Amino acid sequence: MSELRLLAEKLDAADELAPLRDRFVLDDVVYLDGNSLGALPAHVPGRVEDVVRRQWGELRIRSWEESGWWTAPERIGDRIAPLVGAAPGQIVVGDSTSVNVFKALVAAARMAGEDRTEILVDATTFPTDGYIAESAARLTGRTLRAVTPAEVPGLLGGRTAAVLLNHVDYRTGRLHDLPGLTAAVHAAGALAVWDLCHSAGALPVGLDEHGVDLAVGCTYKYLNGGPGSPAYLYVRGALQDRFDSPLPGWNSHADPFGMSPAYAPAPGAARGRVGTPDILSMLALEAALEVWDGVSLTAVRAKSLALTDFFLRCVAEYTGPGRTECVTPGRHEERGSQIALRCPDAGEVMKRLVERGVVGDFRHPDVLRFGFTPLYVGFRDTERAARILAEVLA
Amino acid sequence: MSELRLLAEKLDAADELAPLRDRFVLDDVVYLDGNSLGALPAHVPGRVEDVVRRQWGELRIRSWEESGWWTAPERIGDRIAPLVGAAPGQIVVGDSTSVNVFKALVAAARMAGEDRTEILVDATTFPTDGYIAESAARLTGRTLRAVTPAEVPGLLGGRTAAVLLNHVDYRTGRLHDLPGLTAAVHAAGALAVWDLCHSAGALPVGLDEHGVDLAVGCTYKYLNGGPGSPAYLYVRGALQDRFDSPLPGWNSHADPFGMSPAYAPAPGAARGRVGTPDILSMLALEAALEVWDGVSLTAVRAKSLALTDFFLRCVAEYTGPGRTECVTPGRHEERGSQIALRCPDAGEVMKRLVERGVVGDFRHPDVLRFGFTPLYVGFRDTERAARILAEVLA
Structure with missing residues (x-):
């Protein structure tokens, strides 16, 4: 197992918000589109x-x-x-x-x-x-x-x-x-x-x-x-x-x-x-x-930044330079909870990602958007998304 | 059984729209407030x-x-x-x-x-x-x-x-x-x-x-x-x-x-x-x-007028003159699908009606509103509402 995957496991294990994932209906998909439509909380249907x-x-x-x-x-x-x-x-x-x-x-x-x-x-x-x-x-x-x-x-x-x-x-x-x-x-x-x-x-x-x-x-x-x-x-x-x-x-x-x-x-x-x-x-x-209930927004923010930092690190390591350009600011005080990567064939790339179980979205004309929702996205999800992105881009 | 109840049964039996009632979730209440909130269609929850x-x-x-x-x-x-x-x-x-x-x-x-x-x-x-x-x-x-x-x-x-x-x-x-x-x-x-x-x-x-x-x-x-x-x-x-x-x-x-x-x-x-x-x-x-699906609005309109006519007839017979004043026009071409009766203690009267299973509503300052929804209200409902109204007013 790669160093980043091991690190992801360690980060997930230390994540105090990780149990919140059980409050949602989720599957094997890495859902990085909660900045467009949040996942279904498990008690909502009832x-x-x-x-x-x-x-x-x-x-x-x-x-x-x-x-x-x-x-x-x-x-x-x-x-x-x-x-x-x-x-x-x-x-x-x-x-x-x-x-x-x-x-x-x-x-x-x-x-x-x-x-x-x-x-x-x-x-x-x-x-x-x-x-x-x-x-x-x-x-x-x-x-x-x-x-x-x-x-x-x-x-x-x-x-x-x-x-x-x-x-x-x-x-x-x-x-x-x-x-x-x-x-x-x-x-x-x-x-x-x-x-x-x-x-x-x-x-x-x-x-x-x-x-x-x-x-x-x-x-x-x-x-x-x-x-x-x-x-x-x-x-x-x-x-x-x-x-x-x-x-x-x-x-x-x-x-x-x-x-x-x-x-x-x-x-x-x-x-x-x-x-x-x-x-x-x-x-x-x-x-x-x-x-x-009982969730601290300070903890949410800290995890959000940790997730986006980790995603950028994984993308840099797996994809290498030049293939995509990150348009999201690197400085924490200028970053929300998503990472936007520009690449010329973004629409096609996003289609392939979705087929492979990594759901982000495409914004005209050339932006791949990946939203990180700290309540239900973890570090292994993040590593997997970056890894599959690299495979699709390759 | 009174003449009007017998007539109501006859009218229900001849009502081609009567089977539509099964498309809704209803109970023993006479629901005459479908002009405020329509009843739940049975297939909607699924x-x-x-x-x-x-x-x-x-x-x-x-x-x-x-x-x-x-x-x-x-x-x-x-x-x-x-x-x-x-x-x-x-x-x-x-x-x-x-x-x-x-x-x-x-x-x-x-x-x-x-x-x-x-x-x-x-x-x-x-x-x-x-x-x-x-x-x-x-x-x-x-x-x-x-x-x-x-x-x-x-x-x-x-x-x-x-x-x-x-x-x-x-x-x-x-x-x-x-x-x-x-x-x-x-x-x-x-x-x-x-x-x-x-x-x-x-x-x-x-x-x-x-x-x-x-x-x-x-x-x-x-x-x-x-x-x-x-x-x-x-x-x-x-x-x-x-x-x-x-x-x-x-x-x-x-x-x-x-x-x-x-x-x-x-x-x-x-x-x-x-x-x-x-x-x-x-x-x-x-x-x-x-x-x-398959419902004729002409048939709906005909039943609506028959229901409101019948309600007025039952109210006249059961309640007698003077206790309420109908503010809905008598002429069909000037009547929608509700009957509004004015009476001085309308708010209290409606409360009692609701308690007795006849749900209309009260509109400030002195109006009892009874909405007739031809898809699920029948003539027996209508007769019962008028009968209970008379009892409450007595």
Whole structure:
């Protein structure tokens, strides 16, 4: 057995998070795509069955109260809160990430005031954020400027209303400086809106600690909520009373069952709700979040960095130089929980990897993405992925 | 046995739709709240289990292609289409009704052009439509005017951009004249947007036939999609190329996996998509729609009217005059599939009814709502509900 395989065994044996793997349904595949769709937590099917058969099938309409359906968006928001460093009462779950980006950016522009005429958007971000930012700018009469995160500090000024940034770049896996950029945005009197899709559940975020104004994120990656599970919206407590939603659906009304023709926004996180929440997806997510019980995000982050370091070492040793180029930063403080390797025939390479039981994904035009989810990926998995990658590339 | 009970038995025996009840999970309760949350179709739990255990748990990310997750919004839209009288390719499923009202109204205002400065909204509609219309008007620089449907023809003019109407009033069960009002809106050069929440699955709608421009609806009432199942958006084929969404998420991009920083809208119904669809809720809905296989909406409508007629007759006979006031129109062409009775202590009365196994709902301040879902409610159920109502009221 190679030195790296022996080392992997040793690292797995010493890994305090290794037992968490049993909380998931997994097989022989090395699943490095949890940054796209998290694996199924083992207890979720039974919980979903209860929601369908008993809560819907037997209790029917009574479940809106008796099964806690109505309060699920805030309750699940409070379950996500500690994972992103937020005190309770600031996160609400529902809608897609895109819809939440829209709510957050329009509300941020309104809070910033009419004289702040420009929205900055991370041009390296997942495209949907840019598309939605364009729409939010158009509808609120602002101009939109697409910039790299590094350019942000130099472009902030008295006309800046809000800045939408991605915590971890979906392609390269680059982790941006949330504390530093948020502070810079605040120094200019603007609002900082962060997209946490690729960081929540992979590393500590510290929303409250760093004074982030608004944040959104999906729940189907590192939070394992299931395909298309609802996203969430964070509005800092101090800003909630000024949160003026562009989607003031009846679920965000102060008295939703009063059925008043006049809109009056609810206090607190519920103000970010819109329409009737999709209960099946939402309660699957709630169940999935139980895998985090007793898990330290510091330990998750440490293992994540150890895994990506180890993967890079194995790739370097097995593949040799030149065949791929790593576009993920080497410095820990700039790295999320994925490794992105550029190679010219990436699409074909990923197909072969999947055939051989190593599941990552391909991102146009030439990127192999490997996501490392510390809750269920180990060091032997990592070594095996690098070894098979080398064989495929050879 | 009373004459009405004998009649109910006779009507049930002659009811060609009666066997459809076996397609649902039901018990001894008389469930007259299918206009709020449809009952569970019997085959849905097994299908949801397959989605969770096999599609998510085993195939994981591969299911986006292999299990048809990616194309679900359009595919399920095409499954709903015949139920609302639409040819394929015009309906997309996803998001809540409120979010779809927003898409439809902003897009309608944009299609109408800048010189059309007013949006009319049905003031008798479910409040969320009014709240969202207010936001759409504010963001597109239009004024909003809340009017009754009857007032609409007299208020249309060259400044009217769009009119948002509810096909069936959620409180009174009044059915509005969709063909006539749509024609009047068109004669004024404006766009007609219909909310079908309380009509789809209860009666023929005829979207294509009557030239409706845009429509939205939920799927958890008469379509039995499950709690908070995703809503749908109809955009008439001829208007699709001009549909300019205020929520242009990556799912609506012409090449969503091209990850281009520039937005280019997809052709067809997909243009109404936003973010990643919530697959569990969506595929539960898809399964639920199979109960419509071979069901004629004409037969559903005929039974619906027979049920509500029969209920009114039983209430009149058992309760006598004066104790309740029916606010649902007597004329068939003005009646949806529910009966709303006003009585001063409606909240308390509904509680007692529920305790005695008759489930309707209470709408503020004084309305008892009884929804008649022809797929699983029969005439004996109807007679029993009226009988117990009389006992509770006595």
